[in-house]
Amino acid sequence: MADTYLTRAGYEKLKNDLQGLMKQKAQLSLDIGEAREKGDLKENAEYHSAKEKLGEVMGRIGQIQDKLQSAKMIDEMDIPKDTVAIGTIVSLEDADGDTVEYTLVGEDESEPMEGKISVQSPLAQGLLGRKVLETVEVVLPNAVRVFKILKVARA
16 A cells, blocks of 8 residues: 555545545435335335445545555655655746746645645656756656756745
């Protein structure tokens, strides 16, 4: 099982999601019991729908439990101060002189529109292990881009 890297907030969010799914599982079990009491299960749409939904919920519960079990807290990791790594905020300057800032997070917390990119993304892969003031050539799906690392800070 692969490690799951999470911030404390990401860990708590997954725990809350799990609690919600457990409640949903209990309700679906009740729904299945009620639908079963209505008789012929072959043509009972409520029963089949609830069973299908329960299967989906159980699958998601298993995934979240696995992630929580293998979770490594980014907040607790020993991250070098001037090196790009998971759990850091990276300020970059592109060839046009435009600057952008990204927080490198685990896959489950990736929110590109909020500036949080997964360490599995092509951009992050090209930056990992690099240091402040380095110029880096990153191979992206559409092109090769050059960035200068202006600043690295702990998230």
